[in-house]
Amino acid sequence: xxxxxxxxxxxxxxxxxxxxxxxxxxxxxxxxxxxxxxxxxxxxxxxxxxxxxxxxxxxxxxxxxxxxxxxxxxxxxxxxxxxxxxxxxxxxxxxxxxxxxxxxxxxxxxxxxx
Numbered sequence: 001x002x003x004x005x006x007x008x009x010x011x012x013x014x015x016x017x018x019x020x021x022x023x024x025x026x027x028x029x030x031x032x033x034x035x036x037x038x039x040x041x042x043x044x045x046x047x048x049x050x051x052x053x054x055x056x057x058x059x060x061x062x063x064x065x066x067x068x069x070x071x072x073x074x075x076x077x078x079x080x081x082x083x084x085x086x087x088x089x090x091x092x093x094x095x096x097x098x099x100x101x102x103x104x105x106x107x108x109x110x111x112x113x114x
Contacts, residue, residue: 015049019059021100022049024085024093027070031084034060063089 026032026040034056042050051059060083063070069089072081085093 018049019051020063021096023051023056023059023063024069024089024096027083027085028090028093031082033080033082037083067092069093 022041022045023037026037026044029040032040037060038051038053038056060070060072064072064083067089068086069092070083071086072083074081
């Protein structure tokens with residue numbers, strides 16, 4: 001087993017797991033277009049977390065259609081959509097913040113005891 005390869009796999013998986021919450025945090029700052037959301041995520045994480053190109057669209061679709069936490073509105077005749085949090089998304093984000101903070105404390109405690 002190549003430990004570097006395994007580490008890369010683990011990092012990809014836990015970054016994927018946080019992609020939806022991170023997008024919600026980005027949209028809490030300002031509504032934006034998919035490309036800009038991706039760019040702001042890279043900027044806010046100093047390029048440590050990236051959602052490349054078309055990979056952001058299925059995540060946005062899930063947050064919009066499946067969860068109702070965001071809404072995408074088309075601009076005029078353009079196919080471009082600007083995404084923003086719904087009222088439910090704003091409420092959810094407050095609960096999510098608390099839940100993530102608790103989760104991260106647990107993880108931090110586990111790491112520090114090893």
